[in-house]
Amino acid sequence: MNMSLLEIAESISQETSGTTPASYRRRLEARPGLMETALGMAKLIGHYREGSSRAALEINEALTTSDLAQYASGMLIDREIQQNYPALPTQWPKFLTPTTVKDFKPKYMSELVLGAQVFKDVPERTGYPMAKGPRLAEYPISAKKTGLMYGWSFEARINDDLDQLLMVPNAFPQMAVDTEDDRGLRLLINLETGALNTGFFNAGNGNVGTLKLNPTNLQTVVTSLRTKRDPDTGTIIPSGRLQLVVGYALEAEAERILAAEKLLVSDGNGGYREEPNPLRGKVDLVVNEKQLGESWIVMPKPGTAIRAPFWFAKLRGYESPDFRYKADGGRSMGGGDVVATEGSFDDDTVWFRGRHIMGAAHGDPTLTYGSDNSGV
Incomplete structure (x- = not known):
């Protein structure tokens, strides 16, 4: 079951050990002032999703006046994206056998077939008979990088178009699982017509x-x-x-x-x-x-x-998608970094990016x- 934003906010202070980027982010996020703001933003976003117009006004005011509220909102969206991905249904595990690869080079799924041989009787003081030599069949598989970007514009933020921003936590994880299915299921069928994949189901393979x-x-x-x-x-x-x-x-x-x-x-x-x-x-x-x-x-x-x-196949250590927003807002004239949710230096857009590494064969x-x- 998916966690609510409030539950996500309450869990952010947990799981801060380790050296991974996610753990580092959580250590930065586990501050009393930020936690209080995150809980408040989670409640507001929850009310907005339930249809409250007052919550929409309060969210917009917070995002346009408070750096802390902007950071807390981005933090909540990041965590919601991460927890939504494994909760979404996907089709490929019904048909494909999972494996991992250590890099982007092809990995050969070697099928070393000794056959259904049985042990032979070994008379006293005689050597063991040799097994028949194996037949080696190899099937290469490699992981590839996939991804997309989406931008929440400065104009959309000023126009209170919060739906554009809040659809990201659902849309990006769905894109990731849809990509998995697209790569995996095309090994079996043509997804547009339902016809069998003739590269696999053919007379040469006898299947x-x-x-x-x-x-x-x-x-x-x-x-x-x-x-x-x-x-x-x-x-x-x-x-x-x-x-x-x-x-x-x-x-x-x-x-x-x-x-x-x-x-x-x-x-x-x-x-x-x-x-x-x-x-x-x-x-x-x-x-x-x-x-x-x-x-x-x-x-x-x-x-x-x-x-x-x-x-x-998934790349070892990168089995789950990586979701980020771009923090290149530059620095204010009075000094100090500009928070990511203010938009990029170049075009005022808040950019979200999803990356997923996988392969099918x-x-x-x-x-x-x-x-x-x-x-x-």
């Missing part, structure tokens, strides 16, 4: 088709994935926990297929007979809330199979199947 989603076809796909053989040893590759991935268009049909206790099966004489549903409890249904159209995918649940089909296609649902 694409046109089968219509129904009990018989789904059972065929599941059986095929669970019986894939290691090319080196001929033994079955553990498939992990399989999941059926659909968008809203196929959600109801997928639920009927997986939840049914009995299925009608042809008896070969023009009639049907009831049989237990072999898929019930064996396959998870996962709805991709950003998937258009009727394509459907069967793949391992992240973290359950050694051959992960999709990877998502395809892995092993062996345990996947995708269909456009156009067949029979």
